[in-house]
Amino acid sequence: MKILIITQKVDESDDILGFFVSWIEAIGRKVDKIDVICLAKGKYNLSNNVSVVSLGKEKGFPKIFRVIIFYFYLLCILPRVDGVFVHMAPEYVKALHPLNIFFKKPIVMWYAHIKVSNTAKWAMEHVDYILTPSKESFEMDSPKVIATGHGINTEIFEPLNLEPELDVLAISRISRVKRLETLIEAAWILKGRGKSPSISIYGKPARPEDQEYFAELKRKVRTYHLGNIDWRGSVANMDTPKIYASHRLHVRMQGGGGFGKTELEAMSMGIPSIVPTSVYIKDLNDFGSGLYFKEDDAEELANKIEKVLAWNKKRRQKYATIARKLVVEKHNVNNMAEKFVNLLKSCVV
Numbered sequence: 004m005k006i007l008i009i010t011q012k013v014d015e016s017d018d019i020l021g022f023f024v025s026w027i028e029a030i031g032r033k034v035d036k037i038d039v040i041c042l043a044k045g046k047y048n049l050s051n052n053v054s055v056v057s058l059g060k061e062k063g064f065p066k067i068f069r070v071i072i073f074y075f076y077l078l079c080i081l082p083r084v085d086g087v088f089v090h091m092a093p094e095y096v097k098a099l100h101p102l103n104i105f106f107k108k109p110i111v112m113w114y115a116h117i118k119v120s121n122t123a124k125w126a127m128e129h130v131d132y133i134l135t136p137s138k139e140s141f142e143m144d145s146p147k148v149i150a151t152g153h154g155i156n157t158e159i160f161e162p163l164n165l166e167p168e169l170d171v172l173a174i175s176r177i178s179r180v181k182r183l184e185t186l187i188e189a190a191w192i193l194k195g196r197g198k199s200p201s202i203s204i205y206g207k208p209a210r211p212e213d214q215e216y217f218a219e220l221k222r223k224v225r226t227y228h229l230g231n232i233d234w235r236g237s238v239a240n241m242d243t244p245k246i247y248a249s250h251r252l253h254v255r256m257q258g259g260g261g262f263g264k265t266e267l268e269a270m271s272m273g274i275p276s277i278v279p280t281s282v283y284i285k286d287l288n289d290f291g292s293g294l295y296f297k298e299d300d301a302e303e304l305a306n307k308i309e310k311v312l313a314w315n316k317k318r319r320q321k322y323a324t325i326a327r328k329l330v331v332e333k334h335n336v337n338n339m340a341e342k343f344v345n346l347l348k349s350c351v352v
Contacts, residue, residue, distance in 0.1 A: 008027060015046050017045065018237035020240075022154075025336055030340045037052060043061040096125075109131045111343060136150065152262075155268055160271040171203070171312075176206050179216045189308060192302055206237060259280060270330050273326060287326065287329070
């Protein structure tokens with residue numbers, strides 16, 4: 004089977020999309036040939052059956068030039084592939100639609116936003132399947148929506164058996180929707196109890212409004228005199244395993260119904276993750292409720308941080324076994340790749 008993958012970026016050193024290189028690698032082991040069209044490319048090392056072409060954003064090509072290049076590549080590649088995989092960009096489904104009227108290639112789209120945009124709704128009508136981490140990750144109900152797990156590379160994110168030197172870790176884009184102020188408020192509450200766990204926050208602002216939000220967060224930290232919060236900047240996804248392993252726990256502040264990539268990476272490594280979503284409760288046995296807090300509830304988050312930091316070694320090991328098993332069985336990138344390929348095969352006449 005030969006497939007076309009359309010994605011935003013192929014660069015294993017990228018802090019947001021670096022993980023996608025491992026997705027291409029996993030899919031590549033299950034098909035004969037992959038052609039990738041991306042908006043920009045950087046560092047990657049993929050097998051010989053994968054070819055990557057860029058629209059040139061990394062070179063500063065103007066948008067109109069990128070559009071021309073996109074359709075040139077589509078005209079070259081679409082006739083020779085069996086199907087198309089579009090990753091997190093329903094705009095590309097819309098863009099390739101005029102050509103696909105003639106080529107009639109099956110399209111599978113990955114989409115993991117809780118809120119479905121108008122463009123995504125349009126794309127849903129013009130693709131064969133929509134893959135998503137879980138049904139809770141998608142606000143619309145459709146027989147086209149298939150839950151595949153989050154596609155975690157469990158060979159990279161595996162227990163390292165290191166003794167953590169730091170306490171609390173957050174890896175997140177610096178954006179208002181990520182609710183990072185909740186962690187700062189929780190740190191202030193803990194300070195009032197005489198507790199000052201070290202807190203590392205990795206990530207960077209992406210848009211002008213994010214810069215304003217970042218400035219607000221730093222002002223809040225200064226106002227509360229929190230010397231235990233360390234802003235670490237962005238980090239490549241491939242460099243995060245040792246960062247997870249160096250911390251006693253991970254936190255996510257943004258709520259929503261579905262699974263999140265960063266906490267699953269932490270869980271795959273056996274690192275406890277405190278999250279404002281209840282989807283893990285049934286799978287984590289007696290650990291589930293102890294790792295859940297209501298979104299924006301800083302006091303409950305502070306309580307959970309304090310309790311998890313007090314876990315003894317035996318309890319941490321028990322958690323690590325359960326959490327690792329959950330990720331390997333339900334969110335493994337190889338399982339996701341197999342589901343995708345099988346679905347695409349079912350569409351090919």
